[in-house]
Structure formats: structure tokens, C-alpha cells
Amino acid sequence: MREMTLPESGPKRKLLDAAERLFAERGMDAVSIRDITDVAKTNVAAVNYHFGSREALMSWVMARVVVPIHEERLARLDGLERKWSGKAVPVEEIIDAIAKPIVGQARKSGLSESPFYKLVGRIFAQQADGLPKEIEAQLVYENDRFKRAFAKALPSVGEDELGWRMHFMRGGLIHLLTHQELPHRQARGRSADASMDAIVGRWVRFSAAGLREGVEPVTSSKKGPQELFDF
């Protein structure tokens, strides 16, 4: 685990917590420095003294949310690759390693679940824009690791096609995180299991099917040369 130099307490920590809560509740653009210092019970100058600017504070907030998810994802993927020792990891398990860390971190977070998911979704939606360069690079590495895992599991899917399918998949996750409440409203009380785990499970299966589109199911041994056109 890379250690981030983030304070355990003190005013910096109070500002980060306050900003995170407000960003989650209202969206990044709708929170002023004064809103943050009011909640953190510091003076208005504290943000600029401790972080240099509102922008810099925003970066730290995003980093603090994203980095643990990133690290848990890589740890899970490492684990899977060890478990399957060189062989391709099944698609569903790879996708699981993308989604589960979000649910896990939501519980560890001081925020309630729904705002936390919205915050994470918004951060992923703007695709790391505004994150410190160093962390952006980590996310690029993460994306590459997962892409290679998928490529191994789906050798007949061309590289460009795979990139797009991962893009669509990610979009589904972001929409789920930021607008969890919409399908819930439609399913008035009927819903079998409304927990995030269940919903994420639906997303995993949906995405796995999408990624596998056009790929012949492996019945017993390798089938004939497919030569799928990947438009």
C-alpha cells in the first residue's frame, strides 16, 4: 500500500472531511470555500493557508477517495492472477475486482452510502480530470492492467473493440453510482434486493455479457478459428 501523506487529525483533516461531505452532497462546482470553512469550523483563510487554493483542496479530496479504491482493485487483480496462476481470469471475476472495492470503501467512508457513491461516480465521470498528475498516472496504469486481463480472457476481441467495450462498461457503472435512485423509483417495493451489492451484481453480469459479445462459449476445447471482425 502506497502511503499518502494525509493528516490523521488537525485542521487539514477537518477541511478535507468537510469538503468531501459537501462535494458529495452538492457536487464539486456548488461548494464555496466559505461553505467548507463553515462546516470545518475554521476561518476562511484556512483553505488557502493549508492547501494553497480551492482547486488543490479538491484534488486532495478526490485523491483520498480514489486512491484506496485504486489500490484495492490492483490488490484484487493481483490475487486473481495468482489464483488462476497464469491462465486467463474469468471475465466476471475481473469485473468484480473493479466494482467491489467501491462498495467496500463506501462502508469504510464516513459518508452515508448514497452521497459517497455520487462523489465516486462524479470523480470517475470526469475521468480523473483535476487529480494530481501522479495519481492520474496510477489510474492509467490500473486501466492498462485490467485491459490486459480482459484481453487474455477474450483473445478474439480486438484491442480497439475491447477499449470501447470497457468504456461502455465504465459508463454503466458511473451512471449507476450517480443515479442509483432512478430505477429504484420505478420498482416501487417490488425489488427483490435493493442493496448496492445486488445492484452491482446485476451490473457485473450485464457488463460481462457485453464484453463477451460475439465470443463463442468454450464448450470443451478450443473451437475452430473464429476470426471475428471487430469493426
Added chain:
Amino acid sequence: MREMTLPESGPKRKLLDAAERLFAERGMDAVSIRDITDVAKTNVAAVNYHFGSREALMSWVMARVVVPIHEERLARLDGLERKWSGKAVPVEEIIDAIAKPIVGQARKSGLSESPFYKLVGRIFAQQADGLPKEIEAQLVYENDRFKRAFAKALPSVGEDELGWRMHFMRGGLIHLLTHQELPHRQARGRSADASMDAIVGRWVRFSAAGLREGVEPVTSSKKGPQELFDF
């Protein structure tokens, strides 16, 4: 086609055009009344005189973008249901009816393609939030029509499950519209066809596979996706 009372020319039209362009280029939150009146070459009071408020102008801009797409979607769905006369419409064709109108309207729009797609994506992302109530109701109706069409094609998929799968599907489309450039960057020059038509085609197939997850393929008559690729 429902006729909207939108001016063909004059200052109202100039303001709508300017606002649309700026919203598309910079995002809804990053455009001030002054930015708009500067581009429209009117005085600052014009927005409030003609529309009452910045918010109201925003609603009109969104409506003007969304309504033609909405109407073309319904027209296409009507056409498909006529064509298949009561029988279930194939999933790919329904999804096509969701996506194609966006590409069509992009060409009719005065904006260049990329900003137009971003604008549409952002409007869909906030799920009609901020739209006039009347138009929001139209979108709810549209969603219901498409959901019923999918339900007919996929009778073994439960209603809640279908709602979630459509949600994931929509998320993929939104992400595609708002971040079209990301996978393009990965595929440096290799890409076979980078047109929006081709990308939307990829999304249609991805989504169809996701919607069909767990559904037994119909083996009775000619199977396979042969005649479905009309992109």
C-alpha cells in the same frame, strides 16, 4: 411532430443559439449570462427580458436539443412495431432506435459534432433535471414505450432486472457521448472506423448482449446477427 413555440429568428433565437453553443463547449455551469449576451450580441438584460432567468433559458436550450431526438425515437419505434406487426422487435433494432436519432440530429445541428454530443450527453446524464415539466413527462413516456418493447423481446427478463439493464445501457451511451475522445486516444491511428456511426454500432451490440444476458438463444429458425448490422 409536436410543434414547439420556438422562434425562427430574432433575439430570442440568437440567445438560444449562443447559449446552446456555449453550454456545449463549456458545460452548463460554466456559462454566465454575460458570456451568452456577448456571443449573441445583445445587451445583458436581454436574457431576463426574453426568458425571465438564466435557468429558464437553460430549460429552453435543453428542450430544443432533446425534443427532436425524442420525437425521432418514438417515430422509429412506431415504425419498427408496424414493420414487425405485433411480433417482438429484435433487441438490436430497438436499441438502434434509441441511438440513431442522436447521430441524425447531430448532423442537423448548427454545432460541430463533438460539442453537440457532449451537450446531449450532459442533458441525458442529469436525467431531464431542469427540463420543463411537460417535456420531462414526454421522456418518461418514451422510456416506458422502449421498456415495453424490450420486455416483449425479452420476456424471460424480469421487470426490475430490465429496468437496471436499461439503466446500465443508458450509462454507456452517456459516457460515450460525453467522453468520446478517451478510447480514441488509446487507439492511435489503428482504429478501423472512428465515425460516430461505427462507435454507436459497437455500443448497440454491447448493449444488446448485456440486455440478453442469460436469455436462451432462439435456435428454431435462422439465428445469428447477420441481417442486423445496418450501421
Added chain:
DNA sequence: GTCTATAAAGTGATAGAC
């Protein structure tokens, strides 16, 4: 209808007292 001038409130950032 069009325009200027201005109100009233908010913004991020900072100088300088303590």
C-alpha cells in the same frame, strides 16, 4: 423592445494583526 447603470450578493485569495 433595447439599453445602460446599478443593486445586492457571492466568489477566491491575501495582507497584516495577533
Added chain:
DNA sequence: GTCTATCACTTTATAGAC
């Protein structure tokens, strides 16, 4: 380190002249 006071701007909206 903490805080107040304030700067220099920007925001939406509107009153009132033309």
C-alpha cells in the same frame, strides 16, 4: 498557525432612461 478585514471581481437580476 489562526483570524479578521478587505480587495478585486464576478454573478443574476432589475430599475428606469430612451
